Amino acid sequence: MTGRGRFITLEGVDGAGKSTHLSxxxxxxxxxxxxxxxxxxxxxxxxxxxxxxxxxxLSMQLExxxxxxxxxxxxxxxxxxxxxxxxxxxxxxDRFTDASFAYQxxxxxxxxxxxxxxxxxxxxxxQPDLTLLFDLPIEVAAQxxxxxxxxxxxxxxxxxxxHERVRAAYLARAAAMPARVKVIDSRQSLESIQKQLEEIFSxx
Ligand code: TYD
Numbered sequence: 001m002t003g004r005g006r007f008i009t010l011e012g013v014d015g016a017g018k019s020t021h022l023s024x025x026x027x028x029x030x031x032x033x034x035x036x037x038x039x040x041x042x043x044x045x046x047x048x049x050x051x052x053x054x055x056x057x058l059s060m061q062l063e064x065x066x067x068x069x070x071x072x073x074x075x076x077x078x079x080x081x082x083x084x085x086x087x088x089x090x091x092x093x094d095r096f097t098d099a100s101f102a103y104q105x106x107x108x109x110x111x112x113x114x115x116x117x118x119x120x121x122x123x124x125x126x127q128p129d130l131t132l133l134f135d136l137p138i139e140v141a142a143q144x145x146x147x148x149x150x151x152x153x154x155x156x157x158x159x160x161x162x163h164e165r166v167r168a169a170y171l172a173r174a175a176a177m178p179a180r181v182k183v184i185d186s187r188q189s190l191e192s193i194q195k196q197l198e199e200i201f202s203x204x
Contacts, residue, residue: 005035005085009096012134013167014156015141016186017193018094021134025197026092032201037084040094041072045079048072056153066104070118073097077126097123098131098173098181103155106169107162132197133174136186138163 010025012018026038042052051072055065073096084091097119104110136144138160145156174181182200184193 005087005089005091006129007081007085007091007093009093009098009128009131010134011095011098011102011131011170011181012186013136013138013141013163013170015143015145016134016136017144018134020190021132021184021193021197022092022094024194025132025201028194028197029090029092029201035087035089037080037089037091038094039076039080039091041076041096041099042069043072044076044081044093045072047075056155059154062104062108062110065108066100066110066115066118069100069104070122074122077123082126093128096128096131098133098170101173102166102169106165106167106172107155107158128180130200131181132200133170133181133183134186135167135171135183138167140187 008025010018010022022038026036029036041048042055043049051068054060055068055072060068081091081093100118101112101115105112105115141163142160145152171183174183184196186193188196
């Protein structure tokens with residue numbers, strides 16, 4: 001890992017509190033003296049942000065949805081993520097390819113084989129160094145989302161069984177890749193989660 005920054009991704013079902021933990025983590029890493037690029041998917045580039053608007057609000061074929069997610073990702077890698085890592089910066093990204101396996105795969109039913117083809121084509125072997133998966137039972141996540149003041153996007157509006165499949169697909173990936181994906185039980189208090197994150201990053 002010398003000479004190159006670290007690529008950290010945050011994942012979880014909608015309502016798992018990922019955004020709150022992301023800002024805390026970025027501040028924590030900056031306080032440790034690291035240069036951190038905070039970004040998100042879909043999005044992160046001008047083209048990616050336009051694709052995000054379409055992806056979150058227009059209905060489309062499942063295959064189109066997957067292709068657009070990966071199109072945005074290719075641009076994001078080339079313009080933002082890889083140059084930042086080359087400079088030695090750390091990149092903290094709100095969702096990445098595990099979300100495609102969880103939402104387009106688990107949630108919508110696109111095969112892992114097709115998703116892996118896209119992943120190999122777009123990423124050419126590139127993977128996050130570390131992924132934090134904020135895990136929460138769907139009924140708890142739904143209660144938290146019900147309290148949100150903003151209008152829900154097309155993924156957030158999906159029914160509970162969709163979100164159950166998303167959660168199961170995330171957990172299956174964590175079980176298959178335990179060295180990269182750390183599961184964080186998001187039922188814990190904010191303080192205990194922050195303590196856990198401090199421990200994870202104390203030796204990083
Ligand atoms: P999210 O990260 O939850 O943003 P916010 O916190 O602003 O609501 O929203 C992004 C949505 O996009 C989320 O519901 C999951 C979905 N998504 C996919 O379906 N596939 C992907 O590959 C990615 C990156 C996101």
